[in-house]
Amino acid sequence: MIDIQTFLLALGIGNVGFAILMAGYTHGAAPSAGLRLWMWARLGIGVSQLIGWARPMLGLPLVAGVEGVSWILAMSLEMAAYCVFFGFPRWGRVLLPITLLSSAIVLAAAHGGANHIQLSALVGAVVALFAMAMAWALLRRRSASLLQRIIGINDALFAAAVVIWVASVWLGKGPLDHSGAQQAAYLAGYMLMIVNGFGFLLLCKQKDDTHMAKLAATDSLTGLYNRHAFLVRADGARVVAQRQRTGLGLLMIDIDHFKQINDRWGHATGDEALVVFARTARGIVRDHETIGRLGGEEFALLLPGADLDEAVQAAERLRLAIREATIVTSGPSYRMTVSIGVVVLDPHEDLGGAMARADHALYAAKRAGRDRVEIGELVRKRA
Structure with missing residues (x-):
């Protein structure tokens, strides 16, 4: 007892x-x-x-x-x-x-x-x-x-x-x-x-x-994945896509004239532009998709299971949504735009190669006048 x-x-x-x-x-x-x-x-x-x-x-x-x-x-x-x-x-x-x-x-x-x-x-x-x-x-x-x-x-x-x-x-x-x-x-x-x-x-x-x-794993300003965390998730998604033989879309995104925003209204407004972009993007990105800030005004979006047409459609949805977002400045309100490069990973392509192709497409969109979506070049087959 x-x-x-x-x-x-x-x-x-x-x-x-x-x-x-x-x-x-x-x-x-x-x-x-x-x-x-x-x-x-x-x-x-x-x-x-x-x-x-x-x-x-x-x-x-x-x-x-x-x-x-x-x-x-x-x-x-x-x-x-x-x-x-x-x-x-x-x-x-x-x-x-x-x-x-x-x-x-x-x-x-x-x-x-x-x-x-x-x-x-x-x-x-x-x-x-x-x-x-x-x-x-x-x-x-x-x-x-x-x-x-x-x-x-x-x-x-x-x-x-x-x-x-x-x-x-x-x-x-x-x-x-x-x-x-x-x-x-x-x-x-x-x-x-x-x-x-x-x-x-x-x-x-x-x-x-x-x-x-x-x-x-999080960018302190935007709340999105930071560069390291995004690359880790992207490489994991690449392995899964290759194993399951499914598509994997990749978007490289850049805010147009970002330096001018900073120079004209100050870095606080530039930070606000990044926050507005992140909030707008989160509103249209689906649960299985991953978006991250790679640095400065450059972002990337990963689209598991997407083919090229679906990736382009997602890019256009994002581009149009950003155009409707408003940034409050010390002067008049400002509507920013983005340029986007789109690729779908080749079955045997590594992540670095896909990002390089998407980056080239992004700068092609910049050269073509900005506020547009460009598709990256196809992977060149070895002879």
């Missing part, structure tokens, strides 16, 4: 230790509202468990109500950390009323003479509700990572164990007797401390790593 009081002491010390660990982890790091909430939640749960351990020795009736409210507040902070982490909008409008109402009910029950077991069951029902909500937040999407699934399943198992214990108290029977159900709930709480304590830290690190990888 588990000594519940000793177990509570161990859990309380463990959760307070997690809070201290998180305080050290976040000190000097970039601010993270989710981690701060999680840290306070761990501290609150640890304090609640220490109060539960000390309650029989203190012998004060008020302590049971304080213990229950501290559990509710701590679990609501943990739920708030999930809400912040996943970016749920207006989560406070739901969480705050539930927290205040359930705390008031527990205090009223304690004031009305409810014994400790009854109060614990009432608090347990609220804790199970929060745990189920956290499990839903983690498991609601099929795209959830393995780490999210592990933490979410752990939350769900903890909620189930607490519900069984609460049912054994209220109904006087259940899958386990009251003592066995209580021990199962505390063991599930131990797993919750270990898995969720480290798990949320790992989730935040996983999110930060994903963000850093995105920053490394």
Whole structure:
């Protein structure tokens, strides 16, 4: 049999230790509202468990109500950390009323003479509700990572164990007797401390790593792929197209008279032109297509599965869309244009050769008057 009081002491010390660990982890790091909430939640749960351990020795009736409210507040902070982490909008409008109402009910029950077991069951029902909500937040999407699934399943198992214990108290029977159900709930709480304590830290690190990888692959001004990331994706698409024997269109794009925009209205307007181009292009580029900024005012667009006619049509759609976009300047508004060179990769052509052909077509469009689409020369067959 588990000594519940000793177990509570161990859990309380463990959760307070997690809070201290998180305080050290976040000190000097970039601010993270989710981690701060999680840290306070761990501290609150640890304090609640220490109060539960000390309650029989203190012998004060008020302590049971304080213990229950501290559990509710701590679990609501943990739920708030999930809400912040996943970016749920207006989560406070739901969480705050539930927290205040359930705390008031527990205090009223304690004031009305409810014994400790009854109060614990009432608090347990609220804790199970929060745990189920956290499990839903983690498991609601099929795209959830393995780490999210592990933490979410752990939350769900903890909620189930607490519900069984609460049912054994209220109904006087259940899958386990009251003592066995209580021990199962505390063991599930131990797993919750270990898995969720480290798990949320790992989730935040996983999110930060994903963000850093995105920053490394993204042009900071336009939000498009940078040159390196585009070339990596383009070469991968080339390999797939050659293996599957499908077309792969490549567009080289240049904003016309870009230097004049900078010289006439300043570099801030030039940056605005690049941003307007990127926003307009994203509006017509399909999900399977890739657009990137190669440098300066030069961009490239990759069209998997496209033949030459489809690539030219895509280029014309982009050219016409850019003509309709307006740049706000310090003087009159300005409508920019683009020149585009189009090729479709030859089955045995490398990426550098295809880009050179598209680049030659781009400069042919420039020489022919700009604001136009030119098709690149075909690959010369070796004799």
